[in-house]
Amino acid sequence: MRICYVVAMVAEAKPFIERYGIEEVKDFFAPLPCMLYEGKVGDLTLDVVLNGQQQGSDLIGCEAATMATLSAIQRLNPDLVINSGTCGAFCANGAEIAEVYIGNGVMFHDRRVPGDNAWGTQSLGNYPVWEGSRQLAKTLGFKMGKVTTGSSLDMQPCDLDIIQQNGGELKDMEGAAVGFVCSLLKTPILYVKSVTDLCDSGAETFEEFSKNLSRACEALKVANERVIDYLKGQISTN
Numbered sequence: 001m002r003i004c005y006v007v008a009m010v011a012e013a014k015p016f017i018e019r020y021g022i023e024e025v026k027d028f029f030a031p032l033p034c035m036l037y038e039g040k041v042g043d044l045t046l047d048v049v050l051n052g053q054q055q056g057s058d059l060i061g062c063e064a065a066t067m068a069t070l071s072a073i074q075r076l077n078p079d080l081v082i083n084s085g086t087c088g089a090f091c092a093n094g095a096e097i098a099e100v101y102i103g104n105g106v107m108f109h110d111r112r113v114p115g116d117n118a119w120g121t122q123s124l125g126n127y128p129v130w131e132g133s134r135q136l137a138k139t140l141g142f143k144m145g146k147v148t149t150g151s152s153l154d155m156q157p158c159d160l161d162i163i164q165q166n167g168g169e170l171k172d173m174e175g176a177a178v179g180f181v182c183s184l185l186k187t188p189i190l191y192v193k194s195v196t197d198l199c200d201s202g203a204e205t206f207e208e209f210s211k212n213l214s215r216a217c218e219a220l221k222v223a224n225e226r227v228i229d230y231l232k233g234q235i236s237t238n
């Protein structure tokens, strides 16, 4: 089995890459900026694809995530894609900083186009998640939530309207773009998201995000070790 993580930020992937001692495969995606780390964990082939960097900072957002996911699936043909990263969540839903969730759905929250059952619906996305997501969350004791994706870190009132109307719980900047590509290429996708900030806490989002980033990424590493052990167990029993 080959699993491929698609991760936006070095800070999100580094604890995990170090934990498994996986090595960079230099220039694998050249001339694209995406980076590949690859190694073996038992019988499992573990790929971690990072979006890469531009002007000295990590490429976050949907465009970079689309590029990385498309390249990763076409070149590596994984059995499962895992989009792992940080997100905002809501105190109103009982979320806490550094809590890790598994996604039970994914959509865009900042594509405001009229038309039910046509462009409006298509724009929102609502892509499938891996059918084993619920069992994994149940077995490992993770909460589940719907991932909603937009191109901004802040949240405008019109974003919140769409999030609330659609039961969104985990606000990120890549998830639906990764899900879009996975739906086209019929590759199952699992979401593992760690909370850096609470969108309804009243705090300034970037400050809260920056303050909690390393703690949330440490929690993400611990969660991903458990996810990988679970998937390894699945291979040996199947």
Ligand code: ADE
Pocket: 086, 087, 088, 089, 152, 153, 154, 171, 172, 173, 196, 197, 199, 205, 209
């Ligand atoms: N990543 C971490 N926190 C986020 C937020 N509040 N919005 C979008 N992406 C995020």
